[in-house]
Amino acid sequence: MAKLHFSLVAPERELFSADVDQVDAPGTEGDFGVLPNHAPFMTTLREGRVTVRDGATVKLFDIQGGFADVGPDGFTILAEHAVEVAS
Template identity: 55%
Template structure:
């Protein structure tokens, strides 16, 4: 069930804005997964991959460098210094 609003933003542009099932984020204190209804949370990012899970199939993986992630009642927003959408 896709019910988490997810946005991935870089200084250049909005990369993704969609409803997904879950996102796994490379936080500086370790990877963490976000589902709908997650408690408010904020973390800085380490270089790694965001894994975006939709209703079925393998996750989409997007390499990111630096930035931070914020979970709020509106969903998950990742503000990345760089994101490689060609990977």
């Protein structure tokens, strides 16, 4: 099964980087999900929760705005501030 390479980067450091099944993010124009082979796009992000799914594993991150970039090499979020949430 195809995987999506996802990176979550905050000003302090890269918080997460791995090949995953799906990522859901809080866009300024509405929440959105990204799967492998998604069409390329860029958008701004609002404060909210990023959900990263890989099989049965779910990781949660709270972000305070930023930018999202989906391209042929994967999905990158550049967050203004981000922290992992204990699940």
